[in-house]
Amino acid sequence: MGIDIGTSACKTALFAKDGKVKASSSRDYPVYYPKPGWAEQNPDEWWEAVCDSIKKVLASGGVRPAQIAGIGIDGQSWAAIAVDKDGEVLANTPIWMDTRAQSVCDRVNREIGADEIFGLCGNMLRPSVCPYSGRDQMLHQYPGSGVRLYGISGAGVRGIVR
Known part of the structure; x- marks a missing residue:
């Protein structure tokens, strides 16, 4: 499973042993600009997006958590x-x-x-x-x-x- 916590969304992909994508999901979150030059995000929204995209990938890929052999995580x-x-x-x-x-x-x-x-x-x-x-x-x-x-x-x- 690969999880990318990017600037605009959390993208999660589930891969088969042969490297082919079995399932993928993405959940957006906003960037807030409270003052000129400021760019912020809410870490709780990152976490919610990670949890949601993992659940969707597992469900659509028909995989149980115990079947995941490894997880790669990347951030912005x-x-x-x-x-x-x-x-x-x-x-x-x-x-x-x-x-x-x-x-x-x-x-x-x-x-x-x-x-x-x-x-x-x-x-x-x-x-x-x-x-x-x-x-x-x-x-x-x-x-x-x-x-x-x-x-x-x-x-x-x-x-x-x-």
């Missing part, structure tokens, strides 16, 4: 999701299209040097890959609240920051 990019102590989502999360951290990226690129940064990590520093965009903006939305952020990526939990 990094995401910093603000959660409370019980793991409940507190706010929408900025996505790769969000440019609210442009001024931070510009400053760091000037101070350290864009070529130096690229040489160290193989990426240019831009808002779409700048953790400040999510982490610090979320902390600013909940000042003094003790909110903890769990950085989630396709590779799993990256860590916890206060």
Whole structure:
């Protein structure tokens, strides 16, 4: 089974042993633009879409969960999701299209040097890959609240920051 949690939808496909697609499903979710340069999504809507598309693929493919040999999951990019102590989502999360951290990226690129940064990590520093965009903006939305952020990526939990 392959699950792609993309920018516009969650797409799920079920494959037979020979590699042919047995069943597929897609469920859309919106991108929210609350301010100029901001692009956010609701992580709960991601989860609902994942669960719904898996159920549809299993039903239409005539497969029981125990028959799944492996699962591959892909996502649109990094995401910093603000959660409370019980793991409940507190706010929408900025996505790769969000440019609210442009001024931070510009400053760091000037101070350290864009070529130096690229040489160290193989990426240019831009808002779409700048953790400040999510982490610090979320902390600013909940000042003094003790909110903890769990950085989630396709590779799993990256860590916890206060």
